[in-house]
Amino acid sequence: MNHTAATRQRFLLVFLLFLHTVNTYMDRVCISAAKDAMQDDIVGLNDQMMGYVFGIFAIGYALFQIPAGLFSDRAGPRRALTIVVIIWSIFTAMTGAVFTAVGLLVVRFLFGMGEAGAYPGATRALYSWLPAKERGLGQGIFHSGARVGAAASLVVMPWLIDLIGWRMTFVANAGIGLVWGAVWWVWYRDDPAMHSAVNESEVQLIQQGIAEEAATESKLPYIQIVTSANVLLAMFQYAASNITFFISITWLRPYLVNTWGEQYGYLSAFPLLCGAVALWVSGYAVTFLHRRGMPVMSRRLPAMIGFLLGAIGLLLCTQVTGETSVWVFIASFALATFGVEMTLSPSWAFCMDIGGSRSGSVSAAMNMVGNMGAAVSAVAFPFFVANVTIPVIAPISGTANSFFLFAAMINILAMLAWLMMNPQRQLKEASPAAMKVRLALFVSMIVTVIMVLLYVNFGMDKG
Known part of the structure; x- marks a missing residue:
């Protein structure tokens, strides 16, 4: 020794x-x-x-x-x-x-x-x-x-x-x-x-x-791994986190300026800093739980807590109006950003667990689909503000309350998705017929992501 x-x-x-x-x-x-x-x-x-x-x-x-x-x-x-x-x-x-x-x-x-x-x-x-x-x-x-x-x-x-x-x-x-x-x-x-x-x-x-952790690394074909329930759920929850996070680097500043005034635009940087802190907190939690002999919960629990905090923060945002202090809104949105950023460490660690020596390509597939979540937020936020009304929450258009409710519900679904994600789940080899179906599913998923991105960036009416 x-x-x-x-x-x-x-x-x-x-x-x-x-x-x-x-x-x-x-x-x-x-x-x-x-x-x-x-x-x-x-x-x-x-x-x-x-x-x-x-x-x-x-x-x-x-x-x-x-x-x-x-x-x-x-x-x-x-x-x-x-x-x-x-x-x-x-x-x-x-x-x-x-x-x-x-x-x-x-x-x-x-x-x-x-x-x-x-x-x-x-x-x-x-x-x-x-x-x-x-x-x-x-x-x-x-x-x-x-x-x-x-x-x-x-x-x-x-x-x-x-x-x-x-x-x-x-x-x-x-x-x-x-x-x-x-x-x-x-x-x-x-x-x-x-x-x-x-x-x-x-x-x-x-x-x-x-x-x-080597026993959990699958030697099965790449297509079977990235179309497994584990990875498909990882893709969904990563896209869900991006729906909230990307508002902080796209529409948040214009929303602050339009609602409370140009002098408050600088507050758009605050949720990003909270997100950085969340990544450290979540990373420590993942490490702490794993060292205590809880490899599955070390990934699952921080992510679920993160999505729950994200949903709570977004629901708090729905209670803020233009007459409310901007600090109440920014604190609520910072909580939402803190929450969804807590999910990143367990998400990428999860890809390393199940991808092993192929963790680069497995995590790339998750990140690719995550970009679709970012694209959805870019489209959905202005659409919801201009068009979507919800009784009590957003009785008239012109506020982002309907979007915040939508994003909160997506976060709840992502939290539930983590209940079904297990980095230690063993995969069985699929039949040739099943592999053809998986390949078609994988190609369709890539095409869908690219079509969404093309529509958002080139086909959507920018006004």
Whole structure:
């Protein structure tokens, strides 16, 4: 028995991946901050075309989720993440070099294609370096970088654009990505045993922690895994969380401004910060419960509590009117965001549990469908505000109360879905006929996601 204290290089890995997600959202938010300056310089970039530019990123991102996940699993996270970070950093820099709207469309599609590998590759890296009992906290810290990056960018990006111009701001963001990619290539190893700073005790801790869950990893075909009840339910609940969360980065600020005034627009950053805290809290809870010998409840309980808090927060939002203090509303919506963000750590840890060495591609499938939830929120929120009335809750149009009720009900359904999700459930091999049905279902699901995204971003009347 080796009694030497284990090194803690796996925690440095989590920190590097935290910076990775900060970088992804800084690159995404940059174009929103630069919108007005870009429209002054780029030929043909009116508001409608700018909407297409925003949307085409989502198309590229969703289309390449599963290919990027498969690539991460086969090539290994070291090579895969280095390549995808270089790709999206190049296209980030090229965003600052375009002079026509069509050129911008092409560049942002390729940017979305590159960023598709960000989360699947990182998830595969975490699987190789974290024992199962630490996956929840690792995922929580990792994902919190996106929320911190988004909130910080609301302040940093406008300041940087004023300082060096929008074109050089994209170049600066690209430079940050390239530096991260270089550090990742030099420092990371797909097998922690090959890392010079990882001692034998840490290797044993990691390998033992992975082996404890190895029995639950299925060796069945990928199509059967991603069309199993476990993964289909994971997809649904992840889309459900996005229906609430994406309001915080799309319609929340305009809703605050229209209802309470321009001076309160800055409060839209507060739910994002609450979401970052939720990811840490949930990640700790997942880790704590797993260490207490509750591998199933470590995933299920934090997620169910999160969706319950999300539903409560949204129902509280329905009780707020334009005459109510904006602080009451923002506290209620922050509670909802806190709740749905609590579900991320168990969701991605769940994909690692059942995906194992294919966790990159399994989590990519969940993330792809999650994008449909984001798209639904983009369509549903303004539609509900303008058209949907509900007795008592929203007797007249013009408020978001009907949407908040809708989202609360979806959260309740997602909470119930977790009652049927079990990362230790064993799958039996399906018959050839059943596999054909599963393949058709999987293809139909991908087509549905892409059609929803195309409609939202290109077919919907933007008014």
